Each structure stands twice: as C-alpha cells, then as structure tokens.
Amino acid sequence: MKLKGLGDSKVEKLKSLTGNSYAKSSKTKLWMIRATTAVLLWTCLVQLTALGDTWGPMVLKGWPSRETLSASALDVKLLPIVPARVLPPKRVYKNNGYLLISCNGGLNQMRSAICDMVAIARYLNVTLIVPELDKSSFWADPSEFEDIFDVDHFITSLRDEVRILKELPIRLKKRVELGLIHTMPPISWSDISYYHNQILPLIQRFKVLHLNRTDARLANSGQPFDLQKLRCRVNFSALRFTSQIEELGKRVVNLLKQKGPFLVLHLRYEMDMLAFSGCTQGCNDEEVEELTRMRYAYPWWKEKIINSELKRKDGLCPLTPEETSLALRALGVNSDIQIYIAAGEIYGGERRMASLKSTYPNLVRKETLLGADELGFFQNHSSQMAALDYLVSLESDIFVPTFDGNMAKVVEGHRRYLGFKKTILLDRRLLVELIDKYTSKLLNWDEFSNAVKDAHANRMGNPTKRLVIPDKPKEEDYFYANPEECFHPSSQNEPVNIIQ
Numbered sequence: 001m002k003l004k005g006l007g008d009s010k011v012e013k014l015k016s017l018t019g020n021s022y023a024k025s026s027k028t029k030l031w032m033i034r035a036t037t038a039v040l041l042w043t044c045l046v047q048l049t050a051l052g053d054t055w056g057p058m059v060l061k062g063w064p065s066r067e068t069l070s071a072s073a074l075d076v077k078l079l080p081i082v083p084a085r086v087l088p089p090k091r092v093y094k095n096n097g098y099l100l101i102s103c104n105g106g107l108n109q110m111r112s113a114i115c116d117m118v119a120i121a122r123y124l125n126v127t128l129i130v131p132e133l134d135k136s137s138f139w140a141d142p143s144e145f146e147d148i149f150d151v152d153h154f155i156t157s158l159r160d161e162v163r164i165l166k167e168l169p170i171r172l173k174k175r176v177e178l179g180l181i182h183t184m185p186p187i188s189w190s191d192i193s194y195y196h197n198q199i200l201p202l203i204q205r206f207k208v209l210h211l212n213r214t215d216a217r218l219a220n221s222g223q224p225f226d227l228q229k230l231r232c233r234v235n236f237s238a239l240r241f242t243s244q245i246e247e248l249g250k251r252v253v254n255l256l257k258q259k260g261p262f263l264v265l266h267l268r269y270e271m272d273m274l275a276f277s278g279c280t281q282g283c284n285d286e287e288v289e290e291l292t293r294m295r296y297a298y299p300w301w302k303e304k305i306i307n308s309e310l311k312r313k314d315g316l317c318p319l320t321p322e323e324t325s326l327a328l329r330a331l332g333v334n335s336d337i338q339i340y341i342a343a344g345e346i347y348g349g350e351r352r353m354a355s356l357k358s359t360y361p362n363l364v365r366k367e368t369l370l371g372a373d374e375l376g377f378f379q380n381h382s383s384q385m386a387a388l389d390y391l392v393s394l395e396s397d398i399f400v401p402t403f404d405g406n407m408a409k410v411v412e413g414h415r416r417y418l419g420f421k422k423t424i425l426l427d428r429r430l431l432v433e434l435i436d437k438y439t440s441k442l443l444n445w446d447e448f449s450n451a452v453k454d455a456h457a458n459r460m461g462n463p464t465k466r467l468v469i470p471d472k473p474k475e476e477d478y479f480y481a482n483p484e485e486c487f488h489p490s491s492q493n494e495p496v497n498i499i500q
Helices: 002-050 056-061 107-124 151-157 170-177 192-206 225-238 243-257 271-277 285-297 308-313 321-331 349-359 372-378 382-395 406-417 428-439 445-455
Strands: 098-101 127-129 182-184 208-211 262-266 338-341 398-401
Touching: 098 107, 107 127, 107 192, 107 225, 107 382, 107 406, 151 225, 170 208, 182 192, 192 208, 225 406, 243 338, 243 372, 243 382, 262 382, 262 406, 271 285, 308 428, 321 349, 321 428, 321 445, 372 382, 382 406, 398 406, 428 445
Parallel strands: 098 127, 098 208, 182 208, 262 338, 262 398
Antiparallel strands: none
C-alpha cells in the first residue's frame, strides 16, 4: 500500500509538472502567434500606406461601412482620369556630331530661330543640345530655356525626328570648357544645301559646333516640304510654354472673355523700339535727345543718323498711340470693346496714351488684370512677360500689331495656323499719308474712314500666298508670318463681329 501510495504521489507530481510545462509552452506559443500577427499586420499597413494617397488614408482612418461609403467618407479627392501620354518612337540614326546654339534677340526672334535649328539638326543627322537663350541683349533677361518652355516636352515630342539632349556628354563638355570648340555664325537666309555642304563637314571634323547667331539663318521658301512642316511642328507643338506661364495665360484670357470679345493691340511703342528705329513722331525735344543717346549707346545698332520724318512716310516707323487710335476708329472698331495692350512700358506714359484711352476707355494690361503677387515671379523677366502676351494674343478675337516686328509676324502666322483668326495688318505707309491729310483737313472723317476701310479689306489675315522675292529675303514674306505649307484650308474660323 505504501508503495502504491508512493507511486500515486509520483504520478500526481509528474502530472503537475507536465501540466505546468504544458501551460508555459502554450503561453509561449500564444505570445509568438500574437507577435507574428502584429508584425504581419504592421507590414500590411506599411504596404497599403505606400500605395499612395488613395488607399493609405482609408486604412489609417478606418474602413467605412457600405452605407457610408462615399467620396466624403473616404476623404479621397476624385481626379479626372488623364490618359497616359504616348511618346513617339525614337528615330534611330547615325549621329554625325553635336550642335550647340546660342540664340539672339527677343522671345519671338529666338522662338523662330529654335524652329530653324531643330529642322537643320534633323536634316544633318546630328544631336541638338537644348538651346541657350540670349541674356546679353537690351532686355537682359536671365531666363533659361526651361524657365520659359517645357523642356521635357520639347525633347520627347521631337524624338521621332531628332535627338535632343539637355547638355553635352561629359567627355565633350570638358573639351568645350577648355575652349576646344569651333564657333561661328551661319550665313543669313541660307538654303538647307548650305548646311549640308558647309556646316556638316565642320561638325564631323570638330564633333561639336557652336552657332553663336541664329536669327534668320534659314531661307523662307524653296526648302524641302518636310523641312517646312517640321519648322511648323516645332513652333506650334513642341515649343510649349511652362505650366506656370500657360496657366497664368489662361487666367488672363478667362478674365477677358468674361466681359465679352476683346482685341489685342501689340502697341510697339516702347523706348527701345523708338531708339533703334529713330522714330520720334510726337516726342518732345528732351525725349528725342534721350532716344538718340540710347541709340548711340548700343554699338550693334548699326544705323545712327536717322531722319524720323522720312522713315515715317515710308511706313518704317511703328504707329504712335495717337495714330493707332485714329486707325482703329476709322476701321469701325467699337469704342466699348476691351483692348488688351500687349507691350512693355509705353514711352511717354499717360500723356501719349490719353488719346487712345479717350476713344477706347476699356484699355487693360496684364498688370491691371493680375495682382502683384501673381506677376511677381515674372518681374525683370521680359521674355516670360512676352510669353504671357503671346498666349493672350493667340486667343483674342482680333489681333492688331502696330509694327511688323518678330512678335507681330510670329503671332500672325500662328493665328493663320489656328484657322485664319482675324489679324488686321495695318498698312502704315498709307495710313500716315491718310492721317496727315485728315489732320490737315484735306479729308473729312467719312472720306478718311472709307479710305482706311477700303485699304484694309484684304488685310485681315485671310489665306494668301507667301510673297517670294528671289535674292531679296528681307523684302519677301517671312515664313513664320505665313507658313502656308502647314495650313488646313477647311479650318477657317467664323469671325466675331466687333467692327461696325
């Protein structure tokens, strides 16, 4: 019995020990399961959060029930679905070398030059480096290419035609930094054969060629059709402004359209234009002296001694604000229309603008439509300001330039491309003659107005053939003012009637 009792006590003790060990083991397993589960849940949470703003906030804030499932409950901002951009396939070709270009002039002079250089690079089978913009001209704008144009769009949208890089490969970049590079200005108004025969061998020899002048370096006409089409493609598609400039341009256009039709007046009556051209009609003696000093201060302005009156009679001067007011009124432009002044600071200020403002009181500028905070980024960046004016000019019901400078010509051509939108091309030579007769009382108002209307009946941006004058490219029609190779004849817009 004792042995049995002893055996029983051992069994009970063994059971007790076994039970305790089992309990401890179960607790350990349970702890490990909980820890593993926590790690897995945390990993899932991190992974879900990393998926972005759509799913992350839902996990962190708790999953709503089916009854409360909505955009507000999910706290998710629903955005329109933007289709993925399809890039054109890269063009594969043997690279003959690298082309560096330094543009010169204002925004639109550089714009057309970039179009030319892309076309030249394509036909020479070379790699183009993103163009350097002019920072040393009268305007002294420090903007880089990417400050004005969408550089990534520029590169990718043309990849099926030409290879474009933001900078030279490192080995070649070092050579350029050491000054081991050939620099030259190409001959103005050259045919593409000049670039094949004269420029391409230099690129192949030096590997990198730097063209330090780019304005008007490719002929207007007589070029291969595909080359002309490529110039248009660069101008109307690849050279897109930055999103910041585009959005601000749209805002200005929307503000104008809210109040009805509007006319953009490219009133080229800034100090630099008057000093360069020597046109001083309506200026006082002090202003004439100031403009003359400025003309002599810039050595690259070749013409120094200028007869202002003779230039004006030949139609080579920009119209004054007073002459512009008479011209618009004679053409029958409604006095209550909004007129957006696409220009810099008008020389002579309010004194010279008084007549125009009296006839057309709804004069506005970007500075009056936008707040100082919106325009602050663009201050002291004339090319970016010009880009805003360019966008507004494209969207206007009527565009009227008072001088046929680069912006006037490029906008004219772009508006033709958009469906021959109304652009009044003022005949300055005839206008100043008629204005002088009217102010001298040799014509009454009706005679003056009828003569102005008759003279401009076919100068409204209608479809027309580009005038070609062999061996006189400066006197013929500019390619970018009328790139007829790129038009769709059936896309003419219906005009808005804002002329009486």
